[in-house]
Amino acid sequence: QSVLTQPPSVSGAPGQRVTIPCTGSNSNIGADYVVNWYQQLPGTPPKRLIYGDTNRPSGVPDRFSGSKSGTSASLAITGLQADDDAEYYCQSYDGRLSRWVFGGGTKLTVL
Amino acid sequence: QVQVVESGGGVVQPGGSLRLSCGTSGFTFSNYGMHWVRQAPGKGLEWVAFIHFAPNNMYYADSVKGRFTISRDNPKNTLYLQMSSLRAEDTAIYYCTTYNNDGSSYYMDVWGKGTTVTVSS
Numbered sequence: 001q002s003v004l005t006q007p008p009s010v011s012g013a014p015g016q017r018v019t020i021p022c023t024g025s026n027s028n029i030g031a032d033y034v035v036n037w038y039q040q041l042p043g044t045p046p047k048r049l050i051y052g053d054t055n056r057p058s059g060v061p062d063r064f065s066g067s068k069s070g071t072s073a074s075l076a077i078t079g080l081q082a083d084d085d086a087e088y089y090c091q092s093y094d095g096r097l098s099r100w101v102f103g104g105g106t107k108l109t110v111l
Numbered sequence: 112q113v114q115v116v117e118s119g120g121g122v123v124q125p126g127g128s129l130r131l132s133c134g135t136s137g138f139t140f141s142n143y144g145m146h147w148v149r150q151a152p153g154k155g156l157e158w159v160a161f162i163h164f165a166p167n168n169m170y171y172a173d174s175v176k177g178r179f180t181i182s183r184d185n186p187k188n189t190l191y192l193q194m195s196s197l198r199a200e201d202t203a204i205y206y207c208t209t210y211n212n213d214g215s216s217y218y219m220d221v222w223g224k225g226t227t228v229t230v231s232s
Contacts, residue, residue: 002155034216038156045206045222046148046156052216089156091219099172100146105155 003028004090004103011109012080020075020106022090028101030071033093037066037075040087040105049088050075077108085110113137113221115190115207120226127197131226133190133207138221141185144210146219147192149203149228157203160192161210175201197230204228 005023012018022035029035037050048057050066053073065076073092077084090103119131133145147159160181161170169181180193190207204225211220 034218036216036218038219040156045224046219047222048218048220051218052213055213055216087155091156093217099170100158100161102148102156102158 002104003094003097003101004092006088006090006103006106008104009107009109011111012077013111014080014082016080017076017078018080018108019077020088020090020108022073022075022103024071024073024092024101026071027096028071028092028094029068029073031095033095035066035068035073036091037064038089038091040089041083042086046089080110082110084108113209115209115221115223117205117207117223117226120205120228122229122231123197124232125198125230127230128193128195129197129228131192131194131205131207131228133192133223135188135190135209138209140183140188145181145183145190146208146210147181147190148206148208148219149201150206150225151200151203154203159205162190194228197228199230202228202230 034052038046039049040046053068054066063078067074088106094101114136116134144163146161162181178196182191206225208219209221
């Protein structure tokens with residue numbers, strides 16, 4: 001069971017907007033540890049998508065955005081495209097456990 | 112070009128040992144903390160271990176504490192993961208990744224393609 005909770009799957013049609021929530025607790029997201037998001041295409045290593053809660057690395061389209069409030073964070077993807085079909089993971093640090101933690105991952109299916 | 116390349120994976124019997132390596136290039140290895148992250152077949156990402164750039168500080172997931180040892184050789188630009196008392200549940204792709212910061216936040220940045228460890232009799 002992951003310390004950070006994500007829905008196993010979400011879906012959307014091309015062009016639509018989807019959000020992927022990541023729920024934590026007062027010892028990780030709620031303690032203001034940053035949330036990072038990673039995208040993993042099938043058969044490839046994870047790739048940094050959002051870092052420091054809301055920042056996009058160069059090369060990541062502005063269709064991807066991150067937000068955080070209280071003990072939760074969220075990844076939003078607008079204008080869905082076929083190649084967004086992937087697994088998405090949130091990640092933070094847990095101060096009580098003294099370890100880095102991942103969400104269980106969310107499979108985004110572009111219909 | 113910043114690059115990390117894992118090696119050393121293979122098939123090992125339960126209770127056996129294996130040492131993974133992560134060769135790096137394109138950045139000043141001695142300035143960066145490094146993580147090992149693993150992914151069991153069909154499963155999500157699991158953080159395994161972290162070593163600070165000053166290699167006296169190491170941290171481990173509870174699932175591997177006492178069995179795995181993370182280390183680094185800064186002159187050789189190489190990260191290691193010594194794994195012992197291996198169990199079937201350690202079967203996974205093992206990734207090494209750099210731990211970067213932009214002055215205000217830390218994140219796992221450059222990932223290798225991973226090396227596969229299979230624990231099976």
